[in-house]
Amino acid sequence: MTTFDLTGRRALVTGGARGLGAGMAQALTAAGARVMIADVLKDVGEQTAAGLEGGGFVPLDVTSDGDWEAAVAHTVAELGGLDIVVNNAGVEVTQLIVDTEPDDIRTMLEVNVLGTMLGLKHGLRAMRPGGAAGNGGSIINISSVAATIAFPAIAGYSATKSAVDRLTRVAAMESGKLGYGVRVNCIYPGLVATDMGVKLAVETSGLGLFESPDAAVGAVVELTPSGRLGEVADMADAVVFLASDASRFVNGAGLPVDGGMGM
Numbered sequence: 001m002t003t004f005d006l007t008g009r010r011a012l013v014t015g016g017a018r019g020l021g022a023g024m025a026q027a028l029t030a031a032g033a034r035v036m037i038a039d040v041l042k043d044v045g046e047q048t049a050a051g052l053e054g055g056g057f058v059p060l061d062v063t064s065d066g067d068w069e070a071a072v073a074h075t076v077a078e079l080g081g082l083d084i085v086v087n088n089a090g091v092e093v094t095q096l097i098v099d100t101e102p103d104d105i106r107t108m109l110e111v112n113v114l115g116t117m118l119g120l121k122h123g124l125r126a127m128r129p130g131g132a133a134g135n136g137g138s139i140i141n142i143s144s145v146a147a148t149i150a151f152p153a154i155a156g157y158s159a160t161k162s163a164v165d166r167l168t169r170v171a172a173m174e175s176g177k178l179g180y181g182v183r184v185n186c187i188y189p190g191l192v193a194t195d196m197g198v199k200l201a202v203e204t205s206g207l208g209l210f211e212s213p214d215a216a217v218g219a220v221v222e223l224t225p226s227g228r229l230g231e232v233a234d235m236a237d238a239v240v241f242l243a244s245d246a247s248r249f250v251n252g253a254g255l256p257v258d259g260g261m262g263m
Contacts, residue, residue, distance in 0.1 A: 003246040007032030010079035010133075011243065012071065014038045014062050014119060015089030017045035019194040020142070020235050024086055025052060027236035028243065033084060036075040038062075054079075062089045062115030068122040076132045083137040084243045085123035087116045087164075090142065092157045092196055094203035105156045112160035113167070116141050120171045120184070128180035136181025140242045141168045142235075143186045143254060148262030149223075153204050161188075165254050172252030183251045185242045190230040190258030191220045197229070226259030 011028050015021040016037035025035045029052045037052070038060035039045040049057035056078050060071040076082050091111045093104040120139060127137040144161040146154050165186055172184040191197050201213040210216040221228060238257045241247050256262050 003248075004240060004244045005032050006084075006240070006244055009033045009083040009137075009243070010075065010081045011035045011084035011086065012038055012058075012075045012082060012123075013086040013088055014060060014115070016086075017041040017048050019196065020189065020192065020232055021086070021088040022048050023232035023236040024088060024239045025049075025055070027233070027240050028084065028086075029053060029055060031240050031244070033243070034079050036071075036079060038071050038075075039089070060089075062087075062118060063110045065118055065121075068118045072122045072126050073132065076126060081135065082123070082126050082133040083135065085119055085127075085137070085139045086142070086239055086243075087119040087123075087139065088142045089115055090144075090161075092154065092200060094153045094200055094207070095156070096153055096207060097155050100156070108156050108160045112157070113163045116164050116167055120167065124171070124175060124180055124182055127182045128175075128178070137183075138243045138247075139171070139182060139184045140239050141184070141186035143168070143188050145188050145190045145256070145258040145262045147254075148188055148256065148258075152209050153207055154200070168254065169252045176251065183242075183247070185247070185250055185253045185255065187235065187238045187242070188254055188256045188258055188262060189235045190224065190256075190261050191217075192230040192232060192235065193217075194232070220261070224259040224261040225263070228259065230257065230259060 016025045017039035034054040143164040146158040147161040168186040175182045201216040
C-alpha cells in the first residue's frame with residue numbers, strides 16, 4: 001500500500017459524465033476508491049459509471065440545494081460513506097467584456113460559484129463529526145488557470161474561477177477551526193483539448209483574437225513552459241494526490257496543473 005492508495009474510500013465527482021470529470025472518476029477508481037458520478041447528463045453519466053468498478057450515477061444539478069442533499073444522501077447510502085468530493089462541474093461562456101450578456105454571467109455564477117459552494121456545504125456537512133459519513137475527508141474544487149492569467153474573452157469565466165479559489169481557502173479555514181477533519185484544496189487546470197477547451201479555441205478565433213483555432217492553441221502552448229497542452233490524466237492525477245494521504249498536510253491550497261502557464 002502507498003500513500004496514494006484510496007482503497008476503501010468513497011468519492012462523489014460532479015460533472016463526471018465526460019471530459020475532465022470522467023477522467024478524474026476513472027483515476028480515483030484506479031487508485032482504489034468507489035466513485036459516484038453526479039451530473040445532469042443522465043445517459044452519458046450512466047454509461048461512464050458503468051465502466052467504473054463499484055461506482056454509480058446520481059442525477060445532480062449543482063445549482064440546486066435539494067439536488068445536492070439528495071445526491072450526497074444517495075452516495076452515502078449506496079457506497080457506505082463519503083470521503084472525497086470533487087467539485088468539477090462548470091461552464092464557460094466566451095465573450096468580450098463589451099459584449100457582456102448578463103444571463104451568461106448569471107449562468108456561470110450559478111454553476112461555477114454557487115455550485116461549488118453548495119458542494120462544499122453538503123460535503124462538509126456529511127463528512128464532519130456527526131454527519132452522515134462523519135469520518136472527515138478531502139474536498140477538491142476545480143478552479144482554472146483562467147484564475148491566474150489575463151486571457152481575452154473569458155473575463156466572466158476567470159472571475160468565477162477566481163471565486164472558486166477564494167471559496168477553497170475560506171472553507172479550509174472554517175473546516176479547521178470547527179474541527180471538521182476535512183481538507184479543502186483546489187487545482188488550476190491548464191487548457192485541455194476537451195469539448196470545453198476546443199470550444200474556447202474556436203470561439204476566440206471567431207472573435208478575431210486569433211487567426212484560427214490552431215493559432216489560439218498555439219498561443220496557449222507558447223505561454224506554457226512545458227510546451228504542450230494539458231491532458232486529462234494530468235488533472236486526474238492531481239486530484240488523486242489531493243484526495244490521498246500523500247497530501248495529508250496540504251490544506252487550503254491552490255495547485256497549478258498548467259505546465260507553468262500561470263506562473
